């Protein structure tokens with residue numbers, strides 16, 4: 357599958373994969389990372405976590421390549437912290453391509469990436485993970501959605517989906533409800549990979565495979 361343009365407007369592209377799938381992908385290897393990213397990888401002691409971080413950074417390059425048509429070693433992936441203004445952590449962006457939104461996520465052997473026009477956020481979690489506290493969800497999402505999920509006989513899966521949605525919203529930089537009018541969501545469960553994922557952005561979203 358490919359992302360890119362569809363008639364009438366731009367489309368975002370999202371991919372969820374396992375870390376081993378990405379690391380085995382032809383054309384993706386550690387050499388694509390910038391020196392600052394490789395320095396950061398070298399500081400991660402836990403090998404599985406290091407692999408997850410590497411795979412997420414490779415997957416976002418694959419997404420950028422598919423959306424922009426640029427080869428995967430071209431994009432200058434950078435990060436800017438909205439909290440302290442520092443580089444190298446915080447929200448990812450493409451240097452020189454401010455119109456292209458990028459987001460990535462990793463969790464316990466799973467990775468996800470999304471690329472599209474404007475603000476975009478993606479989150480992936482193992483489907484067995486317990487959701488975060490309901491009061492935090494209430495603060496981030498419309499009460500009605502959280503109340504409906506919490507009222508189910510087994511609320512865990514529905515609350516986890518909302519939790520993943522809330523994380524995607526945070527990553528898109530849309531934390532206030534007044535900000536969220538143009539934002540649309542896709543949430544899905546990837547059963548073969550035992551993953552729950554969500555994308556938040558203002559355009560239609562295509563879900564592809566790596």
Ligand SMILES: [Zn+2]
Nearest residue numbers: 437439440442
């Ligand atoms: Zn910071």
